[in-house]
Amino acid sequence: MDPYKHRPSSAYNSPYCTTNQGAPVWNNTSSLTLGNRGPVLLEDYHLIEKLSVFTRERIPERVVHARGASAKGFFEVTHDVSHLTCADFLRSPGVQTPLIVRFSTVIHERGSPETLRDPRGFAVKFYTREGNFDIVGNNIPVFFTRDAIQFPDVIRALKPNPKTHIQEPWRYLDYLSHLPESCLTFLFWFDDWGIPSDYRHMEGFGVHTFKLLTQNGKDTYCKFHWKPTCGQKFLLDEQAVIVGGTNHSHATKDLQDAIASGNYPEWKLYIQTMNPADEDKLDFDPLDTTKIWPEDLFPLQPVGRMVLNKNIDNFFNENEMLAFNPGAIVPGIYYTNDKMFQTRTFAYGDTQRHRLGPNYLQLPVNAPKCSHHNNHHDGFMNFLHRDEEVDYFPSRFDPVRNAERVPIPRDVIHGRREKVCIPKENNFSQAGDLFRSWPRDRQDRFIKRFADAASDPKVTHEIKSVWLSYWSQCDRSLGQRLASRLGMKSLL
Numbered sequence: 001m002d003p004y005k006h007r008p009s010s011a012y013n014s015p016y017c018t019t020n021q022g023a024p025v026w027n028n029t030s031s032l033t034l035g036n037r038g039p040v041l042l043e044d045y046h047l048i049e050k051l052s053v054f055t056r057e058r059i060p061e062r063v064v065h066a067r068g069a070s071a072k073g074f075f076e077v078t079h080d081v082s083h084l085t086c087a088d089f090l091r092s093p094g095v096q097t098p099l100i101v102r103f104s105t106v107i108h109e110r111g112s113p114e115t116l117r118d119p120r121g122f123a124v125k126f127y128t129r130e131g132n133f134d135i136v137g138n139n140i141p142v143f144f145t146r147d148a149i150q151f152p153d154v155i156r157a158l159k160p161n162p163k164t165h166i167q168e169p170w171r172y173l174d175y176l177s178h179l180p181e182s183c184l185t186f187l188f189w190f191d192d193w194g195i196p197s198d199y200r201h202m203e204g205f206g207v208h209t210f211k212l213l214t215q216n217g218k219d220t221y222c223k224f225h226w227k228p229t230c231g232q233k234f235l236l237d238e239q240a241v242i243v244g245g246t247n248h249s250h251a252t253k254d255l256q257d258a259i260a261s262g263n264y265p266e267w268k269l270y271i272q273t274m275n276p277a278d279e280d281k282l283d284f285d286p287l288d289t290t291k292i293w294p295e296d297l298f299p300l301q302p303v304g305r306m307v308l309n310k311n312i313d314n315f316f317n318e319n320e321m322l323a324f325n326p327g328a329i330v331p332g333i334y335y336t337n338d339k340m341f342q343t344r345t346f347a348y349g350d351t352q353r354h355r356l357g358p359n360y361l362q363l364p365v366n367a368p369k370c371s372h373h374n375n376h377h378d379g380f381m382n383f384l385h386r387d388e389e390v391d392y393f394p395s396r397f398d399p400v401r402n403a404e405r406v407p408i409p410r411d412v413i414h415g416r417r418e419k420v421c422i423p424k425e426n427n428f429s430q431a432g433d434l435f436r437s438w439p440r441d442r443q444d445r446f447i448k449r450f451a452d453a454a455s456d457p458k459v460t461h462e463i464k465s466v467w468l469s470y471w472s473q474c475d476r477s478l479g480q481r482l483a484s485r486l487g488m489k490s491l492l
């Protein structure tokens with residue numbers, strides 16, 4: 001027997017129970033005791049190992065997006081975009097790339113109902129030949145803030161009250177009343193859009209502005225959109241109560257059942273593009289995460305399709321330990337100066353080193369599927385087999401070299417150090433446009449939901465007045481109708 005050939009997977013097939021050390025367990029139902037009524041002996045190695053593995057079974061849940069479902073599939077290019085990007089996985093129509101997707105809710109715990117009013121995460125990991133590319137987006141095209149320094153505050157205000165552990169409207173209405181730029185996201189959240197019927201019937205958005213780069217460095221701003229081929233569907237509040245009361249995991253089940261029955265969920269990927277030279281010509285900042293790019297000015301261009309055709313085999317390995325990172329890009333795609341995007345490139349790896357450990361990228365679900373090599377090694381739970389003697393770079397004993405140069409943006413950046421808001425805030429006009437695009441009954445539902453939240457007794461007159469001012473600036477009739485619903489004087 002060559003002991004070094006044995007790897008956990010190949011050895012995990014004993015016909016009888018063993019300890020994790022491999023010794024036979026001859027009784028897995030009774031503890032070792034002195035006499036048949038006890039006391040229990042500490043020398044029962046198997047008992048102690050079994051309990052101590054069990055009591056460590058949970059890892060910290062994600063600080064946000066704790067509740068989610070994942071599935072595997074592929075991406076196929078359907079339209080040529082090689083004039084915009086040298087990304088290898090987008091090189092020509094017909095090219096397929098394996099991927100894994102995780103859909104999630106944002107605010108509540110790992111076991112919370114999937115019918116809650118909340119943005120949904122829509123995260124896709126492409127295992128490309130040039131490394132993993134993650135689009136870590138949401139089902140809402142915009143976000144509450146444009147600066148990551150406010151992200152912990154947004155999340156805390158939306159999460160349960162630290163004293164009562166109950167989500168309370170006065171807390172988020174208070175906090176967001178300081179953030180007029182949150183109006184557009186708030187509209188999506190309190191619209192019918194805020195409770196998707198399940199994960200298959202929701203759109204996905206990269207939210208940030210990315211850069212596409214050609215080999216010679218020509219850059220194009222780009223936004224990513226996923227559209228489900230089976231259309232978008234929402235649950236109205238009363239329906240959500242029934243669905244959630246019947247099965248609090250209805251969306252996970254729907255996804256699993258659809259895939260198991262061969263009804264594979266499919267999304268088309270579109271991009272919107274903009275010449276960076278035009279960015280100052282707009283009345284909003286195109287790198288602002290609180291803004292959409294209007295589709296009449298920046299039409300959707302088809303790129304490919306994503307098909308989910310395989311359920312995960314193990315929830316812990318392929319969902320709990322799955323780790324997305326907006327910093328994971330491939331040659332031909334780059335970040336922009338979008339402040340949120342920049343900070344997210346740091347925050348995810350940071351939390352995952354805490355949540356999963358420093359070697360989380362060795363886990364099969366997170367590891368790239370292409371060959372990879374560097375000298376980042378060892379640390380807790382390292383299981384990469386290395387027998388090289390050179391672990392520094394460069395070395396005359398190791399032929400490894402730098403890869404071919406990949407394009408990076410060529411724009412010149414200069415400026416003074418500042419801690420300020422962006423100059424072009426334009427907080428209300430897109431929210432007004434969205435509200436006016438809804439039919440009357442949909443507008444009424446938004447007004448009712450907002451008025452219900454504002455009826456929390458801890459929402460002060462001052463907070464209501466601030467909101468009334470914001471909504472009135474978005475749309476005059478929204479302000480008037482809300483004022484009459486709240487029994488307040490209209491501001492306009």
Ligand code: HEM
Binds near residue numbers: 121137143352
């Ligand atoms: C700078 C602001 C943000 C910070 C600091 C932040 C932080 C985090 C953290 C710590 C996690 C948990 C990751 C893990 O434990 O694996 C997470 C998950 C996630 N975030 Fe963010 N986030 C930010 C903004 C956003 C925005 C704007 C979006 C949408 C575009 C977003 C979408 C997601 C998604 C989809 C997940 C779940 C990924 C999964 O399924 O594992 N986040 N975020």
